[in-house]
Amino acid sequence: MIDTEDLRKLRPQEIAALEANGCSAESWDNIWVVSAFRGEYVVNVRFSGLIVLGLFKKEFTFPGGVKKHSGIRNATLHNCQVGNNTLIEDVHNYIANYVIGDECIIQNVNVMIVEGEASFGNNVLVSVLNETGGREVPIYGGLSASLAYLIALYRHRPELIDRLQSLIAKYAEDVSLEYGIVGDYVKITNVGTLRSVWIGDYATVENCTRLANGTIRSNEKAPTYIGDSVIAEDFIISSGAVVADAAKIIRCFIGQACHVTHNFSAHDSLLFSNCTFENGEACAIFAGPFTVSMHKSSLLIAGMYSFLNAGSGSNQSNHMYKLGPIHQGIVERGSKTTSDSYILWPARVGAFSLVMGRHHHHSDTSDMPFSYLIEKDDETYLVPGVNLRSVGTIRDAQKWPKRDKRTDPERLDMINYNLLSPYTIYKMMKAVGILKNLQELVGETSEVYYYQNTRIKGSSLRTALELYGMAINKFLGNSLIKRLEGTLFRSMDEVWAQLKPTSAEGRGEWLDLSGLILPREELDKLIQKIENGDIHSLDEIERFFATMHSRYYDMEWTWAYDKLEEYYGISLSSISAEQIIELVRRWQDSVIGLDNLLYKDAKKEFSLTSMTGFGVDGSDKEKQEDFEGVRGAFESNPFVTAVKEHIIAKRALGDELIDRITPLM
Incomplete structure (x- = not known):
């Protein structure tokens, strides 16, 4: 300088x-x-x-x-x-x-x-979810998915919204200047128009057409790239992002390490960390971390997503030709939409679900996570819990942490990757209650049950109860074993002392704030402080989110402690060695049972049907050899090997705890 x-x-x-x-x-x-x-x-x-x-x-x-x-x-x-x-x-x-x-x-x-005073995209209102307004999120350089979640969805708390909007307006006022900034080590080449654009250190802006009223955050650890033929207006682009190849973004927030390329167009949308968008279109969407849409024919509109994988031709409608585009939808974390799937909003899809076919009946499956929604004869059939045995679901959960491309030491979004958490397990427990209630009302032998504008086959319901039960056993058992690991106990008093929660927070319902999983009670306390004027800066709010994220496992045990007592009818403050061993055995059966289901599901990928198109000019033997030459043998597949090793490891982990607890009987 x-x-x-x-x-x-x-x-x-x-x-x-x-x-x-x-x-x-x-x-x-x-x-x-x-x-x-x-x-x-x-x-x-x-x-x-x-x-x-x-x-x-x-x-x-x-x-x-x-x-x-x-x-x-x-x-x-x-x-x-x-x-x-x-x-x-x-x-x-x-x-x-x-x-x-x-x-x-x-x-x-x-x-x-720069002409006159500019705020460089800060405090631009993004009409997310509802194109006609009512859920506008004012964007700014440090916006996180969790804060945007509150602003977009908590309109029933007007004092909260007013105060958050005021804080962002103050931020925009503080960064407004009558001149633009180009940081150190910036490269700007072959560019048409740059109007009121603030550019951070180490950014590259090349071959783009027009950038207006925006901020490109960038630094040495996380340089940002803006490339060929890009048009961007009223925007914030976060560190480490790539926007290139004729992408067009209007009134958008682009999160850290996002990739928006290959003619993708978006307006009035929020795209948070590690999203990848190519070829298609987004309109008024709230794309939480790891939302992916890569196909020309895909349109995401007026929806909230996170960890989504949108298949080719995925589409939604946000109005029914009456009062305009006023309807919205929520697809909870980890879901997938298959090729040519369609959802008519309003609707809500539960976490880690698969949507196949066309759905017009405004279903709400938020209390049925890990499900399939399948179209049959223009009706939506719900297959609850079946995704728990899908090899694809486990593979997704394993790949997300590895695909976190953020290199900026200052991370805006707090992301919890856990497949099973108080958030999803709480939903499963609700689902079990709902399904059992349906059985009692309609009868256990019914062929079809009706739930939230969907149909559930009797066989699917019975399988769901079994799968949800195994997942609940797995999570609660994981929590118990984790709490007791690494200690050679001399008495049950020592066991009871170690089981005692160290955090008062964590009880009750948990929420997913677009990547951040936290107790509702703690969020309510934050909201109350904001409404009371006890919080005076956006940084204080983001520090709260970071604290909740860092304390997740401590609070998770407090929740699991309560649920272990409630679900199994035991008292952990006086639990016997025999009861612990029984819980560990139940956990082993559930973990190994689910792993065996995953093993069987993976084996389908190596069936003769999957070999269609291999060994094109040869015999069945050559087909098999060609298939193995490309895909490898089933038993040596890395995922299959990992599943088998997981079964051995978990059995050994349970046996090790049993060996430590048995002398206390």
Whole structure:
């Protein structure tokens, strides 16, 4: 950065040299330079307004070996500061009202301008979920998915919304300037129009068409890339994001490490960490972390998603040709929509569900996680819990942490990757109660049950009770064993002491704030503080979310402690060694049972049907050999191997705890 205390005015001989280089100035008295300034690399430049220039000592080497010295050539600058060792050349129109950092490269640009006071996309209202308004989220540079969740969905708390909107408006006011910022080590080449755009350190902006009223957050650890033919207006793009290949974004927030490419278009949408969007279209969506849509024919509209995988041709409708696009939908975390699936909003889909076919009946399966929604004869059939035995669901849960591309040390979104958590287990417990109640009302031998505008086959209901029961046993057993690991107990008193929760927080219902899983009670306390005016900054809110995330496992045990007592009818403060061993045996049976179901599901991928198209000109033997040459043998498949190892490890883990507890009987 330029040291303002080191500035001086140009000397007469320097002015003469600059004029000899084809430069001119509205007033040479308005140009300030660093004390060691040399003007030989300032050629054919027109200056107006207040100008500050740094040193030009560095030489850049470009791809192909071309070398260019830092300096300013063939440009018009008005009210600009240019940092040390920056290269600016071939500005076809002009650069006005910009502070440009050190070691930047700005080439072949049409115009860069800030006119009047600009907030650079901060406090732009994004009409998410409802295109007609009512759920607008004002975006800003540090927006998290969890905070946006509150603003978009908690409209029943008007004081909360007013205070959050005021805090964001204050943030926008604080960052508003009458000049733009280009950070250090920024590269801007072959760009059409940059109007009121704030650009962070190490960003690359190349070959794009038009950027207006926006912020590109970027830093050395997480550089941001804006590429070919991009058009963006009223936007915030977070660190480490890639927006390229003719993507068009209007009134959008793009989260950390998002990829928006290949002609994707979006308006009035929020896309949070690690989302990937290509080819298709998004309209008024709330895309939580890891939402993925990659196909030309896919349209996501007026929906809330997270950890979603949208198949080709996935589509929704947000109005029924009556009062306009006023309807919305929620697809909870971890769901998938198959090719050519369709949902007519309003509707709600439970966590980790699969949507197949076309659904018009406004179903709500939020209390039935891990389900299939299948269209048959224009009706929605619900198959509860069946996704618990799907190899694809487990594979997704394993891949998300590995696909977290965020490299910025300051992470905006708190993301919990757990497949089983107080959030999903609470839903399963509700589901068990609902399904048993249906059996009691209609009869256990009924062929079809009706629930929330869906149909459930009797066989599906009975299977769901078994699968949900196994998953609940697995989670509660995991929690118990984790709590007791690593200690050689000498008495049951020591066991009871170790089982005692160390956190008072965690009881009751838990929520998923678009990636962050936390107790409702703790969120309610935060909301109350915001409404009472006890919280005065956005940073305080984000610190709360980070604290909840860091304390997850401590609070999870408090919840699990209560549920172990309630679900199994035991008292952990006086539990016997025999009861612990019984729970461990039940846990082993459930974990191994679910793993065996996953093993069977994986085996379907190696059936003769799956080999169709292999060994195209040969016998069945050649088909098998060709298949194994491409996909490998079933028993050596990495996932299959992992499942088998998991069964062995979990059996050994349970036996080890039993061995430690048995002497206390």
